[in-house]
Amino acid sequence: xxxxxxxxxxxxxxxxxxxxxxxxxxxxxxxxxxxxxxxxxxxxxxxxxxxxxxxxxxxxxxxxxxxxxxxxxxxxxxxxxxxxxxxxxxxxxxxxxxxxxxxxxxxxxxxxxxxxxxxxxxxxxxxxxxxxxxxxxxxxxxxxxxxxxxxxxxxxxxxxxxxxxxxxxxxxxxxxxxxxxxxxxxxxxxxxxxxxxxxxxxxxxxxxxxxxxxxxxxxxxxxxxxxxxxxxxxxxxxxxxxxxxxxxxxxxxxxxxxx
Amino acid sequence: xxxxxxxxxxxxxxxxxxxxxxxxxxxxxxxxxxxxxxxxxxxxxxxxxxxxxxxxxxxxxxxxxxxxxxxxxxxxxxxxxxxxxxxxxxxxxxxxxxxxxxxxxxxxxxxxxxxxxxxxxxxxxxxxxxxxxxxxxxxxxxxxxxxxxxxxxxxxxxxxxxxxxxxxxxxxxxxxxxxxxxxxxxxxxxxxxxxxxxxxx
Numbered sequence: 001x002x003x004x005x006x007x008x009x010x011x012x013x014x015x016x017x018x019x020x021x022x023x024x025x026x027x028x029x030x031x032x033x034x035x036x037x038x039x040x041x042x043x044x045x046x047x048x049x050x051x052x053x054x055x056x057x058x059x060x061x062x063x064x065x066x067x068x069x070x071x072x073x074x075x076x077x078x079x080x081x082x083x084x085x086x087x088x089x090x091x092x093x094x095x096x097x098x099x100x101x102x103x104x105x106x107x108x109x110x111x112x113x114x115x116x117x118x119x120x121x122x123x124x125x126x127x128x129x130x131x132x133x134x135x136x137x138x139x140x141x142x143x144x145x146x147x148x149x150x151x152x153x154x155x156x157x158x159x160x161x162x163x164x165x166x167x168x169x170x171x172x173x174x175x176x177x178x179x180x181x182x183x184x185x186x187x188x189x190x191x192x193x194x195x196x197x198x199x200x201x202x203x204x205x206x207x208x209x210x211x212x213x214x215x216x217x218x219x220x221x222x223x224x225x226x227x228x229x230x231x232x233x234x235x236x237x238x239x240x241x242x243x244x245x246x247x248x249x250x251x252x253x254x255x256x257x258x259x
Numbered sequence: 260x261x262x263x264x265x266x267x268x269x270x271x272x273x274x275x276x277x278x279x280x281x282x283x284x285x286x287x288x289x290x291x292x293x294x295x296x297x298x299x300x301x302x303x304x305x306x307x308x309x310x311x312x313x314x315x316x317x318x319x320x321x322x323x324x325x326x327x328x329x330x331x332x333x334x335x336x337x338x339x340x341x342x343x344x345x346x347x348x349x350x351x352x353x354x355x356x357x358x359x360x361x362x363x364x365x366x367x368x369x370x371x372x373x374x375x376x377x378x379x380x381x382x383x384x385x386x387x388x389x390x391x392x393x394x395x396x397x398x399x400x401x402x403x404x405x406x407x408x409x410x411x412x413x414x415x416x417x418x419x420x421x422x423x424x425x426x427x428x429x430x431x432x433x434x435x436x437x438x439x440x441x442x443x444x445x446x447x448x449x450x451x452x453x454x455x456x457x458x459x460x
Contacts, residue, residue: 002381002421003400040445045380045402074278076402076443093271098443121270121307123376123404172404173378203378226379256380256400258445 003256004220004248005227006241007046007205008039008234010069012081013053015061019183019232029235033069036077039234043241043258046076048101048175048229052150054082063095070096078126080175086115093120101126101175104148107155107162110169117170126205127166128175131159131192141191151179159192160199167200174204175229181209183232188215190223197224205229213239213247220253260456262286263299265325267315270307275338278442279303282453290315296324299333301456305442306340310365310407311352313344326358334433334458336391339405342429342436351407360434365409368422376406377421381439389416389430391437393454399447401427401439408438433458 010017010032017035018026029035036047049069051062059082066079079092080101089100100120106112106127117125130147137143146155146162155162163174176196178189188209197204203226206219210230219225233239245255262284266272272288279286286303289295296302302325306313316322329335337345344357349365357365368375380400385392395417408425411418419427419438429436435455441448 002377002379005379070274070277072281074281074443074445074449076440094273096273096277098271098274123307123378124271172376201374202376203374226374 001254003045003254004225005045005205006043006216006244006255007048007227007229008036008044008241009048009050009207009229009231010035011050011052011231012062012065013051014058015065017235018052019235032065033071035235036069036073039241040073040075041258043245043256044075044234045227045256046078047073048078048080050101051079051081058082059088063091066092066095066097080126080128086112086119089116090119093124099124099126099172101128103128103130106166107146107148107157110165113166113169113171117172121172122170123172125171126173126175127163127171128177129159129163130177130179132179133189133192141195144192144195147179160195163196163200167202171202173202174200176204176206178208182207184209185211185233187211188219188223188225188228190219193219193223193225197226203227213244213251216244216248217251217253260284260300261298262301262303262456263295264288265296265302265304265316265321266290267306267312267321269309269312269315269340270305272305274440274442275303275305278449278452279456282449282456284456291319291321293320293324296321296328299328302328302333302335303338304336304341304344305338306344308340309351310340310343310349311355313340313357314355316344322358329358329360329434332433334455335435336455337436338442339438339440342438343407343409345429345434345436346409349407360431361409361412361414361429363410363412365407367407371422373422376404377408378404381419381421381427383417383419383427385417386415389428390458391428391430391435391451391454392416394450395447401441401444401447403427403439405438
C-alpha cells in the first residue's frame, strides 16, 4: 500500500538550520547534515533542505552544505531556495540532490520547469508555492494568492491555477506552504491543500502549521495531501518522525514505520 | 570490483554512485565507452524520464555490448526505466524496443481516482526467493516514482500494489531489475544493492 509521506524540512541560512515564525525571527537549530541523518534514521520519508536566504555569495555555501548532507543520506533529498536557472539546478543535482524545488524563478519564467525536467526528469522538479488566502476574494481559498521572494511579494497568480499550469509544464510535485499557518503550530490549511490536490494529478506536499499528530491525520484526510512537511516539531525534540508515525498508524493513517 | 554504471543522459546518476560507493564498490560511469561494458563485473543501468531516451543505448552501441555481457552472465541491475528497458518495450515510446529479456510490455497505470504518477514509499510482497531480495521481508517499504510499470509475470521477484498489482522487481539468472529506487530506499534498498554486489557468479 502506498503510504503517506512525512517530510522533514531543514530551513538553512548560511550553512546552519534555522527556524522562524511566519518567515521571521530566526533561531539556530543545528547542523544540516547531522539533522538530516537523524531525521532519516528516525523514519522521515524524505528530507527537504531550503536555503531561505539564498544569495549569490551563499551559493557556494549551499552547494557545500548539499554535498555534505547528501553524502550519507539514502532517502529522497530535495533542495530549494534561490535556484534561478537550469544551470544552477544542474549544480545542485551534481552536489547530490534528487529533486530541486523552484518557486519565484518558476513564476517569473515558467519554462524553467520544463527546462529542468528535460534534463533530469519530471520527478526531479518540485514546484514550491507560498500561498496566502485572499480575504477580499469571493472564495478566499480557491482564490488564494501565490507569493514570491520568501513570501514578501504577491506574485499576481492564483494558487490553484498556477499549480495546474506547473503540472502541465512538467512539475513532478507541488510543495504548498500556507503562509497563514506557517510556524503557528495551529494546523495545516486543509481547505487550501484539498483545493490544490483536487486540481492536479501530481502529489501535493502540505506545509505550514504542523503542531500535533492530529494535524497530520487531518491534512492527509480532509486535506487530501500526499505528503506533509514539518520542521520545528522535529528540531527541538518535541516529536521524532518515529513517534509521530507510530501515533499516525494508531490513528489509521498508512505510513512507513522505520525498520 | 568493476561496477560499470551506464549514463544515458536522461537523469541523475549521482545518488546511485553514492550508494554503490557507500557499499564499498568503485563504480565507473560511461555514456558510450563499450570497453567499460565489456570489462565490467557488474552493470547498473539507472534510469529516469522517458522510455524514448533509451534510444541512446542503441545508437551508441551500448545495447549490443550489454546484450553480450548479459549472455556471459555478468550481473545486470536495471533501475526504474532501466528495469522497464529489460522488457520488450513500453507503450510510452511505441517503436522503441527494449532489451527483450522479458517478453512483456510496460504500460501506463490506468487513469482513475488515484493520482498517476505513483510517488512515495510502497510495500513489497516478495515472490519465491530471489537472490536480490535476500533478507528483505514481506511488507518492507521502498521508494517509487513512475507512471509506467511492468505486469506481474513468471520472473517477477517482488510485487507492489498501486491501483493494481505490478512487478516491483524482476529477476532471471543474473538479470535483475527494480522499478523503485534502491539508492533512495533506506536500509532496505542498501540491502538489495549489497546483495547485487555480493552475488556469486
